[in-house]
Every structure is written in structure tokens, then in C-alpha cells.
Amino acid sequence: MLPLETRDLARQILASEASAGDSSHAAESAALRVYEKLRRRLCALAGVTGFRSLACRALTLAKAEAPGLEQVQVLADGSLQGFREAEPPGGKHPDGSGEAILITQLLGLLIVFLGKSMTLRLVQDAWPEADIENCSSGDGTRA
Amino acid sequence: MSTRDKVTINKLPTGVPGLDDIVGGGLPEFSFNIIAGAPGSGKTTLAHQFVFANASPERPALYFTVLGESAIKMLRYQQQYTFFEPSKVPDSVRFINLSQVVLEKDLGAVLAEIIKEVEKSNPAVVVVDSFRTMVRKSQGSPGELDLQAFIQQLALFLASWQATTFLIGEYAEDELRDNPIFTVADGLFWLRQTAERNSIVRKLQIVKLRGQASVPGLHTFRITDGGLQAFSRTFGLSGHKRKESGTRRLSIGIPVLDKMMGGGIPEGDSVLVTGASGTGKSVLATQFIAEGIRQGEPGIVAVFEERPQAYTDRASNLGMDLETPQKDGNLLILYLRPLDLSVDETMNEILEAVKKIGAKRLVIDSLAGFEMALSPGFREDFRESLYRMIFALTGIGVTILSTVEVDESFTEFPFSTYSISFLTDDIIRLRYVSIEGQLRKILVIIKMRGGSHSQDIREYEITSDGLVIAGERLKGYERLISGIPARVKPSGEKG
Numbered sequence: 001m002l003p004l005e006t007r008d009l010a011r012q013i014l015a016s017e018a019s020a021g022d023s024s025h026a027a028e029s030a031a032l033r034v035y036e037k038l039r040r041r042l043c044a045l046a047g048v049t050g051f052r053s054l055a056c057r058a059l060t061l062a063k064a065e066a067p068g069l070e071q072v073q074v075l076a077d078g079s080l081q082g083f084r085e086a087e088p089p090g091g092k093h094p095d096g097s098g099e100a101i102l103i104t105q106l107l108g109l110l111i112v113f114l115g116k117s118m119t120l121r122l123v124q125d126a127w128p129e130a131d132i133e134n135c136s137s138g139d140g141t142r143a
Numbered sequence: 144m145s146t147r148d149k150v151t152i153n154k155l156p157t158g159v160p161g162l163d164d165i166v167g168g169g170l171p172e173f174s175f176n177i178i179a180g181a182p183g184s185g186k187t188t189l190a191h192q193f194v195f196a197n198a199s200p201e202r203p204a205l206y207f208t209v210l211g212e213s214a215i216k217m218l219r220y221q222q223q224y225t226f227f228e229p230s231k232v233p234d235s236v237r238f239i240n241l242s243q244v245v246l247e248k249d250l251g252a253v254l255a256e257i258i259k260e261v262e263k264s265n266p267a268v269v270v271v272d273s274f275r276t277m278v279r280k281s282q283g284s285p286g287e288l289d290l291q292a293f294i295q296q297l298a299l300f301l302a303s304w305q306a307t308t309f310l311i312g313e314y315a316e317d318e319l320r321d322n323p324i325f326t327v328a329d330g331l332f333w334l335r336q337t338a339e340r341n342s343i344v345r346k347l348q349i350v351k352l353r354g355q356a357s358v359p360g361l362h363t364f365r366i367t368d369g370g371l372q373a374f375s376r377t378f379g380l381s382g383h384k385r386k387e388s389g390t391r392r393l394s395i396g397i398p399v400l401d402k403m404m405g406g407g408i409p410e411g412d413s414v415l416v417t418g419a420s421g422t423g424k425s426v427l428a429t430q431f432i433a434e435g436i437r438q439g440e441p442g443i444v445a446v447f448e449e450r451p452q453a454y455t456d457r458a459s460n461l462g463m464d465l466e467t468p469q470k471d472g473n474l475l476i477l478y479l480r481p482l483d484l485s486v487d488e489t490m491n492e493i494l495e496a497v498k499k500i501g502a503k504r505l506v507i508d509s510l511a512g513f514e515m516a517l518s519p520g521f522r523e524d525f526r527e528s529l530y531r532m533i534f535a536l537t538g539i540g541v542t543i544l545s546t547v548e549v550d551e552s553f554t555e556f557p558f559s560t561y562s563i564s565f566l567t568d569d570i571i572r573l574r575y576v577s578i579e580g581q582l583r584k585i586l587v588i589i590k591m592r593g594g595s596h597s598q599d600i601r602e603y604e605i606t607s608d609g610l611v612i613a614g615e616r617l618k619g620y621e622r623l624i625s626g627i628p629a630r631v632k633p634s635g636e637k638g
Binding site for chain 2: 043044045046047048049050054113114115117118121122125
């Protein structure tokens with residue numbers, strides 16, 4: 001189980017992305033757009049192979065929490081297949097949809113490997129509007 | 144065209160303590176450099192230190208990672224160093240992975256990718272890590288952009304875009320010849336690490352640096368929590384003018400001995416006090432330091448064989464208060480005992496201490512302990528290192544008194560077991576002598592480079608007031624320095 005702060009961070013990003021979405025993005029979920037943004041940035045940082053490894057691990061962890069993601073696969077370029085069909089937004093899981101759980105797991109892995117500070121820098125760079133300063137701290141309080 | 148019209152090459156801080164001095168004040172701006180060495184020698188860390196010391200949001204650093212170490216893991220490990228500021232990523236320091244381009248395309252595509260990113264970001268610093276793996280991948284692929292042409296174009300492009308560049312590679316020294324990359328490079332930093340017995344010895348060499356004079360030779364370095372720290376062979380004093388030797392004499396705190404030395408030790412001299420165990424070498428050294436403090440000359444004692452508190456307590460038993468000057472900042476007792484030290488690291492500590500308190504006097508107690516504290520690999524260079532150290536310290540006006548233990552022999556009169564007498568200006572020899580059924584002590588001034596000195600052999604005692612020279616010179620004996628003297632028979636008396 002990931003700490004509250006990671007889930008909070010994922011929620012903030014998803015909210016920021018959802019509010020930024022326009023009609024041209026209507027067909028895609030905010031979670032997919034978040035994933036794609038992370039993919040582009042992390043591929044630049046770690047290479048496609050490096051990103052794909054992280055994404056596969058995050059998906060495996062997310063599937064344990066959200067069985068609805070069973071059909072989702074990470075393709076060779078790190079993009080996702082079967083993502084939108086997996087579960088409608090706002091699924092039954094208390095932490096949100098399976099998509100949100102996947103994003104949370106991916107962020108969790110980044111925090112494990114790069115640390116919180118650098119992960120937040122990367123996230124803030126991608127979503128300057130997101131209110132990540134006010135994410136929960138590890139003990140559940142506001143940072 | 145006058146000399147004033149010559150181009151000024153800005154020097155950039157390397158971010159590595161001690162390295163700026165070695166490279167001649169900083170790294171030339173817009174230079175194209177190679178960092179070479181074996182795995183684990185600190186190449187990536189050195190590059191990171193340079194990157195974090197020079198990158199800004201306006202002129203960021205682009206760090207291209209290629210095949211080899213995972214970028215994520217590299218960041219994970221590198222951020223453990225204190226110089227790594229996560230807040231600089233990604234505004235000032237940007238990591239870009241080129242492995243896909245390298246794997247799937249050729250050197251031309253790699254060059255195009257680098258050009259694209261550089262034009263986009265206008266970086267001050269560019270690093271390619273590891274350049275070697277990129278070149279290896281390209282070899283054996285016919286039809287690709289020629290390696291030499293690639294390096295040439297990369298160097299030209301990055302210099303034109305006003306970027307200072309580091310290419311990192313795992314090279315062996317026999318690859319230095321016939322490799323185009325070393326020809327094109329403006330700077331070549333070679334990092335070495337060797338295991339010697341149970342110690343790791345790290346050394347760096349500036350094999351080449353265009354545009355300015357670097358300090359030649361191998362310089363030791365250490366990798367700590369703060370990254371690399373380099374120790375120049377010239378101890379950072381290469382640009383300093385040697386202090387003119389003056390006529391001032393420093394009192395040792397033993398009036399008779401001062402007189403024997405023509406008024407004391409000439410300021411800036413290196414004095415060797417040599418004798419067997421228990422002859423009072425450390426006592427004499429302590430008196431030298433204590434007298435300096437009495438006269439307002441801060442001092443440093445580098446001890447290797449006992450703890451500073453024990454040294455202080457022993458001085459107290461001899462009526463010398465070393466506690467107060469330590470509190471007042473006039474005395475530093477450095478305990479330099481960890482194994483694996485290099486002379487250069489030890490020197491760095493001593494020099495920092497000299498600067499910190501403005502020391503005029505230094506005691507090294509003892510040279511044998513100093514040598515034992517060194518890594519086995521550095522012991523081979525002990526004499527040479529000692530020479531550099533003494534030359535550097537006396538050059539800034541510090542007067543050094545070193546002690547060294549010699550085996551007491553009753554057939555010889557050695558000055559030192561280290562054959563280092565040539566390093567010193569003055570030598571005071573202490574020794575045991577057997578007289579009338581007692582083991583007594585004598586001292587003699589063996590040499591004083593600065594002038595004449597007493598030829599007398601004087602008896603002394605170690606008392607509660609320290610080393611005390613009593614009476615007149617020992618008369619009526621011959622072969623005193625053999626340790627087994629004989630009475631001189633009065634003339635006319637038959638033996």
C-alpha cells in the first residue's frame with residue numbers, strides 16, 4: 001500500500017490535468033494524458049527501455065489493487081494498450097479508478113528510486129498549475 | 144595589436160575542492176574535455192560536480208546518458224552526494240537519455256539529437272556519459288558517420304554554441320595513442336584507482352589541458368559524501384611566492400639550546416630532532432610550541448602516536464599549559480591517525496589548520512608515526528612527499544620541527560633511519576650515553592644550514608620543567624657520541 005502522500009500527489013496531478021483538458025481531449029481520460037506526459041518526460045530522462053521497465057512494474061503493482069487493469073499492457077514504446085477500456089473513470093476502488101492507481105504506483109516508484117524531492121520537481125515541471133506543495137506528508141498531514 | 148587584445152579565457156569552477164588549483168585556476172570555458180578511467184574511479188561524480196557548480200536556469204547543463212548505467216539509478220546514487228541539489232533538476236540540470244537513438248540509429252542521428260537538444264536549451268555545460276559505450280556501439284557498422292568526423296563535428300558544434308563539454312569514457316591507458324578523441328580534446332582528465340595491499344589509492348592526472356598551465360603529475364583524490372576532493376601535489380601553493388628567509392630566530396624555550404643554535408632556530412627552517420625512544424624528542428618539541436605561544440606565535444602539533452588529550456596532559460605534567468591556547472585558538476593539535484592517508488591529504492589538513500589560526504610553528508611528532516598512518520602505496524613515496532610538504536610549508540614562512548626515532552647503536556651515530564637529513568635545515572641529535580655507571584643523555588647540534596652553531600656536546604635531563612641542559616660541555620671524555628665514552632687520561636699519565 002502506498003503512502004497517503006503519493007495517492008494525494010496522484011490526485012492533484014489528475015485534477016490539474018482534468019481541469020486543463022479541452023474538448024479536443026475529450027476522448028482521452030485525464031489519467032491517460034497524465035500517463036503520456038510522464039512517459040514522454042521519463043523516456044527523455046531514462047530512455048524508452050528504462051521507462052518501460054518502470055511502467056511494467058507499476059502496472060503489475062496496480063493490477064493487484066485494481067483487477068480491472070488485467071487487460072492493460074505496456075507496449076514497446078512505453079505506451080499503454082487497453083487502458084481506456086479497462087475501467088470507466090471513477091471506478092469502485094476507494095482510491096479512484098484503476099487508471100489513477102496506475103499513476104499512483106508509477107509516482108510511488110519514482111519516489112522510491114529518485115526520492116520525493118526530485119519526483120516533485122519533475123511533476124511540478126510537467127504540471128506547473130498543480131498544487132503539489134499542499135499534498136499530504138507521509139503521516140497524512142498536509143505538507 | 145597589444146597583449147591587452149588577447150582573448151581572455153574564463154575559468155569555470157570545477158566544483159571539486161582542490162581541483163581548481165590543479166587545473167590552473169579553473170576549467171577553461173568552452174573547452175572540450177574527456178574524463179577517462181576505469182569503472183568506479185569517480186568519472187560520473189566528477190562530471191556531476193562540475194555540472195552542479197556551473198548550471199543555471201538561463202544556461203543549464205545537459206547531461207546525456209547513453210548505454211550503461213541506468214539514468215534513474217545514476218540519479219538515485221548521485222543525489223546522495225552533498226553537492227547534488229535536487230532543486231536544480233530539471234530547470235538547471237537536465238538529463239536526457241540517448242540510448243534509444245544509439246541502439247537503433249547511427250552516429251549521425253546521435254549527433255543530430257545532441258544538436259537538437261543543445262539548440263533548444265542553450266546549455267553552458269554538456270556531458271555525454273558514457274561516450275565510450277556510444278563509440279563501441281558504432282564500431283563495426285559500415286556506412287555510418289566516421290568516428291573521427293563525428294567527434295570533430297561534435298567538438299566544433301559544442302564550442303560554437305559556447306558549451307563546456309565533458310565526454311566520459313572507460314579507457315585504458317594504452318588507448319591514448321591513435322585515438323582521435325584524445326587528439327581533438329582540449330582537456331584530458333585521467334582517474335586511476337589501484338588496490339595496494341589492503342588499501343585503495345586514487346590518483347588523478349591532467350594529461351592535457353590547452354590554454355593554461357596545470358600542475359603536472361599524479362594528484363591523490365578521495366571520494367567522500369561531498370564527492371571528489373583532490374589534493375594537489377603542490378598543496379595549492381604553486382602560485383605562491385616563497386617567503387624570503389629572514390634573520391629572525393625563534394626561541395625553542397630552552398635558553399642554552401637557543402644559544403647553541405646561534406640565538407634560536409632561523410624562522411622558516413625545518414628542524415629534525417632525532418634520538419632513541421625516551422630521549423625527550425617530544426618534550427623538546429612541546430617546549431618549542433609552548434614557547435611560540437608565549438611569544439604570540441600560534442602553533443600546530445600533528446600527532447600520530449597519541450591522542451591530543453594525552454599530549455596536552457603530558458605537557459601539563461611538564462609545566463606547560465596547552466589547554467588554554469587551544470581554547471583561545473592559538474594552538475591546534477591534529478590527530479592524524481586513520482590509515483590510508485596520503486601525504487597530500489595530511490598536508491591539506493595541516494595547511495587548512497595553518498590558514499585557520501595563522502600558525503608560525505609546526506611540530507610533526509613523529510615522522511615514523513606519520514609514515515605508519517599512510518596507505519602502503521603512499522609509503523613508497525614518503526621521502527619525496529615529505530620533501531614537497533616541507534618545501535611548501537617553509538615556503539610560506541612556517542618553521543617546522545619534526546621528531547624521528549632512531550635505533551640507538553653503540554657503534555654508529557645515525558641522524559635518521561629515513562635518510563631524510565637532506566630535507567632539513569637543522570638537526571639536533573639526542574642520545575643516551577653510559578657514564579660512570581649511569582645512563583645519561585647528551586645532545587649535540589649536528590648541522591645548521593643557516594650558519595654557525597655550537598660544537599659542544601651537552602648533557603641534559605628531563606625534569607618537571609622539561610628538557611634542561613645543565614652545566615658546561617662535557618669535558619674529560621672521548622668517544623662521547625659512541626655512547627660508550629672513555630675518560631681522557633691527564634697528559635703524562637700512562638694507561
